[in-house]
Amino acid sequence: MKKIIPVRRDVKINLDESRVNxxxxxxxxxxxFFNALSVLFPAGERLFMDSVRAFKDQVQDPDLKKxxxxxxxxxxxxxxxxxEYNEMMDRSGAPALKLDRMLWNLLGGLQNxxxxxxxxxxxxxxxxxTAIMANAVLSDPNVTGKNSDEGFRQVWQWHAYEETEHKAVAYDVWNEVMPDNVYNRFIRRFGMVLASVIFWPVVMYFHARLVFADPNTKGKHAQGYKAVAKILLGKGGIFRNAISDFFDYFRADFHPWMHDNSAFLDEIDAFVAQVNKAMRNPNDEVKKAVRARMAKNVAAAAA
Ligand SMILES: [Fe+2]
Ligand SMILES: [Fe+2]
Structure with a gap:
C-alpha cells in the first residue's frame, strides 16, 4: 500500500460544557468511559510524539520523514x-486535571x-x-451515539479520522529503524503486552474516579456499567468485532494497513470543513485561552 502522509487540520469544535458529564x-x-480516554490523551499523545521524534534522525525515507x-x-x-475538553470536565467537578497530572508522572517515570x-x-x-477504536467509531454511529451531543460526537469522530490516517506512521518508523531480528520481533510483541497491562487498569481506574465523582451516577451503577460493557463487548461493540484485528498484531507479517479502512480518509476534509463551518461560538474566551497556551506546543510539533 502506498505511504499515506497525514495532514494537520486546524479543527474548531465547540463543546457544550453543560453536557460534559x-x-x-x-x-x-x-x-x-470516553471522558477517561480523553484524560489519557495529553500525556499519552506526548509520549507518542516523543517516542517517534526520538528516531526521526535515523529515518532515511523522505516520505516517512514528512x-x-x-x-x-x-x-x-x-x-x-x-x-479544552478535560478542563471543562474539571470545572464541572470531575478530577480530570488531577488524573492528568498523575498520568504525566507515571508515563514520565516509565519513559526514563x-x-x-x-x-x-x-x-x-x-x-x-487507537486504530481499532477509531475504526469502531467511524464504522458504527452507535459507538458515539446517533442522539448524543453533536459537539462531543464530532471531537471523537475527528480524532478517529486522524488516528486512522496516521495509524501506520509509528509502525513504519519501527520497521525502518529496528533491524529485523528475533530480539526486536520479541520486543515489538512484548510492547503490546506491557501496553495492555498498563492501559486497561489506568482506563478502569480513571473511569471509576470520574463515575464516582459524578452525583448523577448515584444509584445507577448496575445499568450504567451494563451500558459500558455493551458498548465495549456487546453485539456491534468496539472490541467484540475487533478481537481478530487485535491479535493480528502478534503475526509476523502484521502491518496496520493490513486492515484496510482507507476509504474513511476520503471523508476527512469534508467532515472538518463542515465542523468548522458549524462552529457555534467562535469567540469563546475559554477556547482562546487554551489555544494561546497550547500554541507553543503545536508550533514546536510542526518544527
Ligand atoms: Fe491522537
Ligand atoms: Fe495517534
Whole structure:
C-alpha cells in the first residue's frame, strides 16, 4: 500500500460544557468511559510524539520523514482539543486535571525506566489500540451515539479520522529503524503486552474516579456499567468485532494497513470543513485561552 502522509487540520469544535458529564446517549457511565480516554490523551499523545521524534534522525525515507512531522502535528492538535475538553470536565467537578497530572508522572517515570526502544514499542502498540477504536467509531454511529451531543460526537469522530490516517506512521518508523531480528520481533510483541497491562487498569481506574465523582451516577451503577460493557463487548461493540484485528498484531507479517479502512480518509476534509463551518461560538474566551497556551506546543510539533 502506498505511504499515506497525514495532514494537520486546524479543527474548531465547540463543546457544550453543560453536557460534559452526560453527552452520550447511553448515559453518564458511557460518557465517563470516553471522558477517561480523553484524560489519557495529553500525556499519552506526548509520549507518542516523543517516542517517534526520538528516531526521526535515523529515518532515511523522505516520505516517512514528512509523515512523522505530520503525525506529531496531528497529535499536538488532538492534545489541544482534549485539554479544552478535560478542563471543562474539571470545572464541572470531575478530577480530570488531577488524573492528568498523575498520568504525566507515571508515563514520565516509565519513559526514563524503559528507554527509547521500549517507548516506541509501547507507542506502536497503543496506536494499534487507537486504530481499532477509531475504526469502531467511524464504522458504527452507535459507538458515539446517533442522539448524543453533536459537539462531543464530532471531537471523537475527528480524532478517529486522524488516528486512522496516521495509524501506520509509528509502525513504519519501527520497521525502518529496528533491524529485523528475533530480539526486536520479541520486543515489538512484548510492547503490546506491557501496553495492555498498563492501559486497561489506568482506563478502569480513571473511569471509576470520574463515575464516582459524578452525583448523577448515584444509584445507577448496575445499568450504567451494563451500558459500558455493551458498548465495549456487546453485539456491534468496539472490541467484540475487533478481537481478530487485535491479535493480528502478534503475526509476523502484521502491518496496520493490513486492515484496510482507507476509504474513511476520503471523508476527512469534508467532515472538518463542515465542523468548522458549524462552529457555534467562535469567540469563546475559554477556547482562546487554551489555544494561546497550547500554541507553543503545536508550533514546536510542526518544527
Ligand atoms: Fe491522537
Ligand atoms: Fe495517534
Amino acid at each position: 452526560n453527552w452520550h446517549e447511553a448515559g453518564p457511565h458511557v460518557t465517563h 509523515a512523522i512531522t505530520a503525525f506529531i502535528g496531528q497529535e499536538a492538535l488532538h492534545s489541544r482539543e482534549h485539554e 525506566v524503559l528507554g527509547k526502544k521500549m517507548a516506541l514499542a509501547g507507542t506502536i502498540a497503543l496506536e494499534h489500540y
